Amino acid sequence: MHTTGLRELVSTDGPFASVYFDDSHDTADAEKLLDLRWRELRERLTEQGAAEPALTALETAIKEGDRPVGRSGRALVAAADRVLLDRHLDQPPATTEARLSDLPYVLPLVTYGEPGPVHVIALIDRIGAELVAVDPYGQVTVEQITEGTDYPVHAVTHVGQIRRHMEERVEETIKLNLKQVADDIDKLVQRTGAELVIVAGEVKNRSALKEQLSDRVRPIAHEVTSGSRADGIDQDVLHADIERIVAKAKENKRADVLARFEQEMGRDGGLAVQGLQAVTTALREANVTTLLVADPGDAAGTTVLVGPEPNYVAMQRGELGDLDATRRRADEALPLAAIATDADLVHTGQRLDLVEGFGALLRHD
Known part of the structure; x- marks a missing residue:
């Protein structure tokens, strides 16, 4: 998880009220269940001493979101x-x-809320395309229409040489239209920094478009059999296919990070460490490119020392010199130190055990 969007958590004074809950809306009584969940959350926060302004802000966001x-x-x-x-x-x-x-407590966000790749969705036909750019949180940031010429794009019934000539004109028109679509996709990818392009439409048009895509965009393009610009298309099936591709991209990205960590841990002088002592040292030196976190429960009750800056984290007071330090929960302090130093956050799930629940990929040795 890139942490740029979390920087406000570093620059704001606490205390912080952090809540994570089931917000599913897949039953007829979803609104009633949401109200009950908020009552439970409010009661638990109140018992811990949360102030009314914070509770009111949370309630408004939950009920009006x-x-x-x-x-x-x-x-x-x-x-x-x-x-x-x-x-x-x-x-x-x-x-x-x-x-x-x-x-602030952000570990559940890392566990359950890994942002997806910025991606472009292209619904194409032989005339043009509907293009949509989507940010890491599923919000549409750009919508645009690419329209080529609509004549001729259908072969008409003739015989002999006239028919062949019309078919050639149709194919050339479609090719030019799809070239325009490919150019617009390329521009949109550059503009948004998209890591993924999803193309929907008739198979012949998808194949023709892929040939027109630039060398930079073609490797990140994925085709889906559902969806097109035609009316009556089952959008739910298309959305399910898009979610599947985005989820796979997220999984592959996480797997790449874990594989790199294991590789670096396995070689002498590798750019990876694990355990609280080594990880706090690397964070204090702003030498972490990615903080890896195992099951949040692994760090429950563990504390570290935090100095006047969020990344001044240590296990012993002597490591911070004469700076004032306060003991804080490791599952809060270390992720915040990562955010303060622009390090990414990755949850390892059940695929990788970490000493004391934390590991780090380093910027340099």
């Missing part, structure tokens, strides 16, 4: 009277979390 479709989770972090973070999660968290603490 957009509703997801189907199964989903929700993550919110508030401080004072403002909601600093409000995101839908790919799946409901395994347990409901409601925590009031001096530092």
Whole structure:
């Protein structure tokens, strides 16, 4: 997870009210269940001493926010009277979390809310395309229409040489139209930094378009058999196919990070460390490119020392010199230190055991 969008958590003073819960809207009583969940969250935060302005801000965001479709989770972090973070999660968290603490709690966000790749969706036909760019959180950022010429794009019934000539004109027109679509896709990829292009439409048009894509875009283009510009298309099937491709891209990205960590750990002088002592040292030196976190429960109750800056984290006071330091939960302090130093955050799931629950890929040795 890139942490640029979380920087406000570093620059804001606590205490922070952090909540993570099931926000699914796949039943007739979804609104009633949402109200009950919020009552439970509010009660738990109140018991911990949360102030009314923060509770009011959370309640407003939850009750007035957009509703997801189907199964989903929700993550919110508030401080004072403002909601600093409000995101839908790919799946409901395994347990409901409601925590009031001096530092924001973001580990469940890393576990359940890994942003997807910026991607471009192209619904094409022989005349043009509908192009949509989607940000890492599923929000549409660009919508545009590419229209070529519509004559001639259908062969007419003639005989002999006239028919062959008309067919050649049709094919050339379609080719020019798809070349225009390919050029617009390339521009949109450059403009948005998209890592993925999803193409829907008739198979012949998809194949022809792929030939027209630039060398930079062709390797990131994926075709789906569902969806087109025609009316009456089952959009649910198309959306399911898009979600499947995006989920696979996220999984591949996570797998690449874990494989790199294992490779670096396996060689002498490799750019990877694990365990609280080594990881806090690397964070303090701003030498972490990616902080890896195992099951949040692995770090429950573990504390580290935090100095005057978020990345001044240590296990012993002597490591911070004469700086003032306060003992904080490791599952809050280390992710915040990563955010403060522009390091990415990755949850390892069940695929990789980490000493004391934390590991790091380093910028340099």
